[in-house]
Amino acid sequence: QVQPVESGGGLVQTGGSLRLSCSASGDGFGVYDMGWFRQGLGKEREFVAGISWKRETWYTDGVKGRFTVSRDNTNRSMFLQMNSLKPEDTGVYYCAQKRRTGSRYDSAHWDDWGQGTQVTVSS
Numbered sequence: 001q002v003q004p005v006e007s008g009g010g011l012v013q014t015g016g017s018l019r020l021s022c023s024a025s026g027d028g029f030g031v032y033d034m035g036w037f038r039q040g041l042g043k044e045r046e047f048v049a050g051i052s053w054k055r056e057t058w059y060t061d062g063v064k065g066r067f068t069v070s071r072d073n074t075n076r077s078m079f080l081q082m083n084s085l086k087p088e089d090t091g092v093y094y095c096a097q098k099r100r101t102g103s104r105y106d107s108a109h110w111d112d113w114g115q116g117t118q119v120t121v122s123s
Contacts, residue, residue, distance in 0.1 A: 002026040009117030022095030030073035040091040092116040
């Protein structure tokens with residue numbers, strides 16, 4: 001398993017951009033799905049974007065065309081480029097690894113989680 005650590009969050013105005021990074025120590029980074037989730041205040045954790053070890057990507061509908069997920073297996077890192085940010089994108093963003101079968105969109109089926117990084121989009 002890996003121990004993910006997120007970075008790159010911050011405060012940005014509506015329409016701005018941020019790039020989140022996830023660095024992972026431990027074994028197995030290059031062979032499993034990796035993903036981003038977020039949790040707004042008082043809300044449940046929700047799926048944002050995922051990427052397989054073959055770099056297949058998938059996104060929740062609300063971020064398609066605005067967010068891009070990528071990974072660098074050599075450097076054990078994953079990234080989330082977020083453009084055209086909206087206030088509803090505000091939340092704590094978490095990096096996770098999925099080692100089990102099950103839904104790619106359900107946080108209950110993901111295994112190794114980071115501590116999260118705060119993203120705040122002001123209107």
